[in-house]
Amino acid sequence: MKADDAVVLAQALTKRFGAFTAVDGLDLAIARGEVVGFIGPNGAGKSTAIRLLCGLLRPSAGRAIVAGYDVGREPEAVREHIGYMSQKFSLYGDLTVRENLQFFGGLYRVPRRELEQRMGLAVALAGLEGRERALVRTLAGGWKQRLALGCAILHRPPVLFLDEPTSGVEPEARRKFWDLIHHLASDGVTILVSTHYMEEAEYCNRIALIDAGRLVAIGSPGSLRRRELGGTLYELECSALGAAVAAANSAPGVIDAAIFGDKLHVLMAQGADTAELARLLGRARITAGPPRAIIPSLEDVFVRLVAKPRDRRSGA
Amino acid sequence: MFDRLRVMLMKELLELHRDPWAMFRLVVPLLLQLFAFGYAATFTVNHVATSVLDLDHSQESRGLISHFAATGRFDFVDFATSQADVTRDIDAGRATVAIVIHAGFARDLLNGRTGPLQVAVDGTNSNTALIALGYVGRIVARYQADRTGVTVPAAAAGASGVSVTLRERPWFNGGLEDRWFFIPGLIGTLTLIQVVSLTAFAVVREREVGTLEQIMVSPIRPIEFILGKAAPFFFIGLGEVLLITMVGEWWFHIPFLGSPLVMLLGASLFLLAALGLGLLLSTLSRTQQQAFALNFFIVNPFFILSGFAFPIAAMPAAMQWFTWINPLRYFLVVTRAVFLKGVGIAVLWPDLAVMGLLGAVLFGLSILRFRKSLD
Numbered sequence: 001m002k003a004d005d006a007v008v009l010a011q012a013l014t015k016r017f018g019a020f021t022a023v024d025g026l027d028l029a030i031a032r033g034e035v036v037g038f039i040g041p042n043g044a045g046k047s048t049a050i051r052l053l054c055g056l057l058r059p060s061a062g063r064a065i066v067a068g069y070d071v072g073r074e075p076e077a078v079r080e081h082i083g084y085m086s087q088k089f090s091l092y093g094d095l096t097v098r099e100n101l102q103f104f105g106g107l108y109r110v111p112r113r114e115l116e117q118r119m120g121l122a123v124a125l126a127g128l129e130g131r132e133r134a135l136v137r138t139l140a141g142g143w144k145q146r147l148a149l150g151c152a153i154l155h156r157p158p159v160l161f162l163d164e165p166t167s168g169v170e171p172e173a174r175r176k177f178w179d180l181i182h183h184l185a186s187d188g189v190t191i192l193v194s195t196h197y198m199e200e201a202e203y204c205n206r207i208a209l210i211d212a213g214r215l216v217a218i219g220s221p222g223s224l225r226r227r228e229l230g231g232t233l234y235e236l237e238c239s240a241l242g243a244a245v246a247a248a249n250s251a252p253g254v255i256d257a258a259i260f261g262d263k264l265h266v267l268m269a270q271g272a273d274t275a276e277l278a279r280l281l282g283r284a285r286i287t288a289g290p291p292r293a294i295i296p297s298l299e300d301v302f303v304r305l306v307a308k309p310r311d312r313r314s315g316a
Numbered sequence: 317m318f319d320r321l322r323v324m325l326m327k328e329l330l331e332l333h334r335d336p337w338a339m340f341r342l343v344v345p346l347l348l349q350l351f352a353f354g355y356a357a358t359f360t361v362n363h364v365a366t367s368v369l370d371l372d373h374s375q376e377s378r379g380l381i382s383h384f385a386a387t388g389r390f391d392f393v394d395f396a397t398s399q400a401d402v403t404r405d406i407d408a409g410r411a412t413v414a415i416v417i418h419a420g421f422a423r424d425l426l427n428g429r430t431g432p433l434q435v436a437v438d439g440t441n442s443n444t445a446l447i448a449l450g451y452v453g454r455i456v457a458r459y460q461a462d463r464t465g466v467t468v469p470a471a472a473a474g475a476s477g478v479s480v481t482l483r484e485r486p487w488f489n490g491g492l493e494d495r496w497f498f499i500p501g502l503i504g505t506l507t508l509i510q511v512v513s514l515t516a517f518a519v520v521r522e523r524e525v526g527t528l529e530q531i532m533v534s535p536i537r538p539i540e541f542i543l544g545k546a547a548p549f550f551f552i553g554l555g556e557v558l559l560i561t562m563v564g565e566w567w568f569h570i571p572f573l574g575s576p577l578v579m580l581l582g583a584s585l586f587l588l589a590a591l592g593l594g595l596l597l598s599t600l601s602r603t604q605q606q607a608f609a610l611n612f613f614i615v616n617p618f619f620i621l622s623g624f625a626f627p628i629a630a631m632p633a634a635m636q637w638f639t640w641i642n643p644l645r646y647f648l649v650v651t652r653a654v655f656l657k658g659v660g661i662a663v664l665w666p667d668l669a670v671m672g673l674l675g676a677v678l679f680g681l682s683i684l685r686f687r688k689s690l691d
Contacts, residue, residue, distance in 0.1 A: 054533050056690050075688070076535055084533040088526030092327065094334040099327070106323030107534040135334070 007032045007159055007190040008053060012062035015048050022048040024213035025062065030192060030206075032158075035185045037204035038194035039302065045213040046194040047087055050163045053192070054084050067159050080108075083152035087163045091148055093137030097128050100136055100151060108155035115154070122150030125180060142173025149180060153189075160184065162193040166200065178203045198299045207298065211306045225296050229267060229304055231255050233296045234274060236264045238281065238288035247284040251277040258303055265300060266291065320536050324544020328518075332548060346506055346556055347563070353502055354568050358494040361447040362389055367411035369396040374422030376463075380433070383459045384415065389451050402436065412438045413448050425463075488656040496571075499564040500655040501624045503557050503583075504647035508590050508618065511553045513611050515594025518545055520607040529690065538686045542679075546591045553587040554580075564655070573658025582650035582664070585671040589643035592678025599685040623648050646671045 006029035013026040023045045030036050038046040051057045053064050055075030064071040067081035091100045101119045110118060123129055126146035128139075136144060145165055152160065162181070166174040178200065185191055185205075193204070201207045202221050209216040209224075217228055238244045241259045248257035248264065253272025258265050266277065274291045281288045332338050366384070370377050384390045393411050396402045405411040416434040425431045435452050439445040489496045522528040531541065561579065564570045597614065601607035620626065621635055622644040628636055639645045646667040653659045661668065 051690060056529065056533055056688075058689060058691055079533060079535045082533070084530070086526055086529045086533075088529070090526040090530040092331065092527060094331050095327065099330055103323050103327045104530075104534070106326075107320060107531065107536050109319055109535075 005029075005031055006065070007034075007067060008036075008192060009065040010049075010053065010062065011064070013049070013052055013059055013064050014061040015045075015052055015057055016060040021213050023052060026213075026215055028208065028215065028218070030190055032190050033185050033188045035181060035191045035193065035203070035205045037201050037207045038192065038210055039196070039198070039201050039207055039298070040194075040210035040216075041306075042196065044210045046210055047163050048213075049210070050084075050161050050192065050194060054082060054161050055079060067157075080155075081157055081159060083155070083157035083160045085148050085152050085160075085162045085165050087167065089144055089148065091136050091144065091151060094135060096133050096135055097123065097126075097139075097147060098132040100147065101154065104151040105154045110155055118154050118156075122147070122154060126150045127176075140173075141169045142176065145169050145173065145177060146180065149177070153184065158189060160189055160191045160193075162191065164194050164196065166195060166197065174200070198297070198302070201298050209302055209305055216305045217301075221298055224298065224301050228301050229296050231267045231269050232272075232293055233300060234266045234268060234277075234291035235260070235294045236266065236281075236288050236291050237262075238264050238286050240286050243284055244281060244286050244288065247280050247286060248277060251280045253277075256304060258300075260300070264288075265294075267300075267304065320540040321544050321547075324536075324540060325547055328544060328548045342510070342552060342556070343559070346510065346559065349506055350499070350502055350560055350563055353498050354495055354564075357498050359443065359447070360494060361444050361451070363391045364389060364413050364444070364448050364451075365393045365411045366390040367394040367396050367402050367405035367414045368392055369399065369402050369414065369416045371419045372417050372421040376422035376425055376431070377417045379463075380417065380421075380456075380459050381415070383455050383462075387451065387455060389448075406436060406438050409438070412444065413452070415452075495568055496656060497652070498625075499560070499568055499570050500651040501648050503560045503564075503651045504586060504644050505619060505622070505624050506560060507553050507556050507583075507587070508644050509615055510556060511549055511587060511590040512594040512597065512615055513607075514552070515546065515549050515591050516597040516601065516607045516611055517604060518549070519595065519598035520601050520604050523602065524604060532688045532690070536688075538683050538688065542595055542683050542686055546595060546679075549591055549594070550584075550587050553590065554583060557583040557587075570655055572655050574654030575660055578660050578664065579651070579654045581661075582647060582654070582668055582671070585668055585675055586643055586647040586650075588675030589671055589678055592675055592680075592682055593643075595682035596678055596685060599682055618642050618644050621645075640670075641674065643671050643674045646674075 008028065008030040010026045010028040013023060013028075014021065015023040026049055028036075038049065040046050048057065052059055053066055053071060055066075055071045055078045059072055066078050069077040069081065071078050092103065095103065098119065101122055102115070105115045105119065123132055126143060126149070128134075128143060128147060131139075131143075136147065139147065149162070149165065152162075166177050169177065174197070181191055181193065182203070195201065204221065206218060206220055207224060208218045217224060219227065236244075241262075241264060244264050245257050245259060248254055248266050253269050254277060255267045255269055257267070268274065268277070277291065278288065368381060368384075370381065381392075385392065390413065394401065394405050396405065396414075399416070402411075402414045402416060406414055414434075414436040416436070418432040418434065421431040421433065433456065435449070437445045437449055519528070522531070557579070561572070565572045593614070597607060597610045601610055617638070621628075621631070621639050622642055623639065624644070628639050628645070631639070649667045650664050650671075653664060
């Protein structure tokens with residue numbers, strides 16, 4: 001994609017808090033209608049990156065263009081064209097569903113004629129028909145979340161930033177929320193969403209893996225799985241997982257071994273033989289099932305990618 | 317601008333309306349403090365616990381003691397038999413004042429000499445001690461006058477020659493009622509405390525809950541946000557001024573001689589300054605604890621250095637300078653003058669002007685300080 005086509009564009013975007021670099025040289029280009037997921041552990045810099053793109057924080061270096069406006073120089077113009085859901089739930093609990101919608105619609109100066117119709121759509125979107133007069137604090141998490149999304153899109157922003165919108169929401173409600181996201185994206189809304197639920201990453205067109213303020217990798221879930229691992233992944237059921245990791249790592253052809261739930265995941269170089277691995281495990285008195293080649297999950301990819309730069313650092 | 321101001325205002329009023337304790341928090345502490353000050357705050361010294369030691373046992377010494385008893389200002393808690401008893405009474409706090417009439421009191425008086433009378437005062441509370449000593453001086457002077465039939469002013473007691481008679485006639489508060497002084501002053505003091513903390517917390521709470529971030533990311537302008545936040549508290553403040561004024565006039569019967577319009581003008585300018593101060597504090601605080609600490613740190617000095625209870629003229633120069641930037645100082649002048657003196661804008665315009673200026677500066681600063689960024 002050419003940079004000119006990007007609805008959200010970050011170039012060497014950096015945010016430092018004192019000596020701490022929260023976002024470190026982020027380069028990113030998102031096309032219209034794309035759903036891009038920020039994936040990474042807590043404290044990786046996902047929220048800071050989103051706040052930079054919303055103009056809530058000023059970049060220390062680099063720049064960002066959102067909906068055609070420079071975030072550092074024209075933050076007010078950016079604000080007119082984006083919707084944002086912060087990590088904290090941020091509607092007014094003492095106001096009703098309708099009053100919250102009226103308030104946010106008013107903040108964005110949605111014309112009164114249209115507001116009524118759009119509020120109706122937002123209520124329908126949240127599945128809150130008939131509960132317009134309920135106080136928001138009485139709603140369950142999933143409804144609150146969908147209502148917050150409804151409030152964030154009342155002014156029809158072409159770009160949406162959602163910072164962990166589904167955290168603390170039950171799985172069923174999370175799935176509904178993602179349906180809404182895709183519905184919006186199909187209307188041409190560009191959406192950047194952060195999450196720490198790995199399975200949610202699969203719902204994104206592209207995933208940006210973020211660790212320690214840096215963009216580690218970006219691509220579609222499928223391409224990340226194929227491209228980034230650089231080998232074949234095997235899964236084994238075995239006893240004494242801790243000892244098994246050590247034994248597997250010493251086997252020839254093994255790139256990396258890691259515990260994955262109650263199983264062992266072993267990444268082996270393309271074409272390497274698993275017989276030697278089984279022999280070494282046997283010698284370490286570990287009872288192991290046969291290694292099965294599996295399709296790596298995104299978590300495998302992430303664990304592998306985040307481990308890589310650390311290996312280099314400790315090796316240096 | 318007015319669209320967003322209107323929705324901000326609507327939102328604030330709805331939140332206030334939904335808060336079941338809002339009315340309680342706004343009115344009850346105010347009334348409690350008003351009645352506490354109305355009934356309990358007084359500089360008058362009455363029923364001073366007094367220990368008496370009469371070593372003369374004469375008709376004259378008993379006459380002097382009965383003069384003390386007649387005023388009602390002194391309650392005799394102990395008729396001591398020795399100097400040691402008197403010391404013990406004062407040490408233990410049983411007595412604030414000790415009157416010791418030494419042997420030979422009557423003899424000296426009869427011989428035209430000065431009778432030896434000793435008064436000891438517990439000076440821990442310097443104010444009470446000073447006032448009690450003043451009473452002692454007057455009672456002794458009256459005793460002397462009754463005995464000799466000559467009126468001598470207290471200060472000149474004992475001196476001979478020209479006799480000057482003092483006729484006291486205090487203006488504006490003929491009965492020298494402390495209540496008349498305190499209650500008009502409470503209008504400014506209580507309103508300042510309430511309005512500053514309400515406004516400071518209102519913004520910080522939104523910051524803590526996270527709604528402020530949602531507002532910051534919208535295209536609202538700082539002035540729209542600040543005015544929308546402040547407006548409800550302005551009217552709440554005016555309501556409190558009205559409430560205290562009514563209770564003062566109808567319950568405590570403080571005369572209200574001036575124009576209600578001058579009071580309204582003064583209150584509006586004062587509230588502007590108080591709101592500006594509260595908003596400024598809120599932009600300086602990240603959490604409610606910080607707002608609480610800052611509020612305490614700022615409001616108490618404003619209260620002490622205002623002239624509410626302690627005269628500004630008696631303060632050291634540096635403290636007096638601070639009072640110049642204290643809006644409460646000016647509003648106290650206005651409320652007391654409007655209540656008791658009945659003067660109008662012709663006299664009060666400098667105070668009103670300075671309050672307006674302080675209000676504009678504080679409000680302007682809070683708008684400038686409110687950044688739509690989390691940096």
